[in-house]
Amino acid sequence: MSHDRRGRGDIAISGIGLVTAAGIGVTANWQRVIAGTATAAQDAALAGLATDFSCRVPGFDGDALLGRRLAWRLDRFVQLAIVAAREAIADSGLDPAAWPGERVGVVVGNSLGGTETVERAHRTFYAGDPDDVSPLTVPMGMVNMVAGYVAMDCGARGPGLVTATACASGTTALGVARDLLLSGACDIVVAGGTESALTPATVTTLGRMGALSVRRSDPATASRPFDIDRDGFVAAEGAGMLVLERAGDARSRGARVHARIAGYAATADAHHATAPEPTGAGIERAVRLALADAALAPEDIDHVNAHGTSTPLNDVAEAGALHRVFGDRVAVTSTKGVTGHALAGAGAIEAAYTALALRDGVVPPTANLQRIDPRVEVDVVAGAARRGPLTAAVSTSMGFGGNNAALVITPA
The missing domain is CATH 3.40.47.10 (Thiolase/Chalcone synthase)
Structure with missing residues (x-):
């Protein structure tokens, strides 16, 4: 079937x-x-x-x-x-x-x-x-x-x-x-x-x-x-x-549309109650499935609003997953540097920020990022916002219990 x-x-x-x-x-x-x-x-x-x-x-x-x-x-x-x-x-x-x-x-x-x-x-x-x-x-x-x-x-x-x-x-x-x-x-x-x-x-x-x-x-x-x-x-x-x-x-009805949700997927790590699977395989699979749901390729994405919690385990695991999917060519940010981690509210807040980034052509900086962890091999935006047209973006979330979810968001 x-x-x-x-x-x-x-x-x-x-x-x-x-x-x-x-x-x-x-x-x-x-x-x-x-x-x-x-x-x-x-x-x-x-x-x-x-x-x-x-x-x-x-x-x-x-x-x-x-x-x-x-x-x-x-x-x-x-x-x-x-x-x-x-x-x-x-x-x-x-x-x-x-x-x-x-x-x-x-x-x-x-x-x-x-x-x-x-x-x-x-x-x-x-x-x-x-x-x-x-x-x-x-x-x-x-x-x-x-x-x-x-x-x-x-x-x-x-x-x-x-x-x-x-x-x-x-x-x-x-x-x-x-x-x-x-x-x-x-x-x-x-x-x-x-x-x-x-x-x-x-x-x-x-x-x-x-x-x-x-x-x-x-x-x-x-x-x-x-x-x-x-x-x-x-x-x-x-x-x-x-x-x-x-x-x-x-x-x-002539509505003003900020952006569109083009793809979605969720996966489970089946690994640990509170720690992410160390390689980031679960969130990687969620991102790839969301891209397939949107009928888009990794090359179509130029921005990721990452889960990026500021914890030692999450950031390395997630960055590894993003690097395997996108290499170092997408502009990655974590807005939790500004807002902190709103737990269950975080994913929707960050999806909204992703939609606004696409609408306005601007990727917010990752606040407080002074020295990037050398294990993070993606292009993390820091210092100042990065401006320019954006074609499509991904917003990722990871949670206790090994829950992963990803959205593909495209311009209006």
């Missing part, structure tokens, strides 16, 4: 919304990412921990942005997603009051759910006050509720799904959304990823695993993908949401 999916049709990205440590909104994000200005800073909520810094969204006020009546029922990871989704929908020019809700789906990547809510309930319960535990704890903490609340907010009555593939979740969500459109199950999908887990218990756990940077003396330079002196990632929060449509539908 043939399962050849090549050339099945492109999906238009007609709306983008971003809420990250680089700012609230696409404009603020893109300006800071192009400038390569890092966002990591001391975090009062993490005071006293071995890693007491993070990349937190600046000035985010859920009450002001969503209204207190809605915000108090939502964990922060859902608040971020709704703000980003509203921006994406407004950017698309679609009107939720008029769209056919039954044909609109929501797919959101998330991994850890409402950690802030759950930790607060845990503290209250073990302080001996079970009657003070909020009855909203379960619906605020559940991973799936982000898709439910986004759907409620915009009247999307089609499929409502959450993908949980660790740090590949946002990319996986966009791939699933694409399949919903190509299968005819939906006409519009609001899709992306979100995470807000900058709580003491979660950050402590990541630190105990050895995943986090301990550069406490200079947190602004702690996230340094592909640098020889990298020592771990900087935990971040954030959400990236996209409005996706079939390209023909977007053209028919």
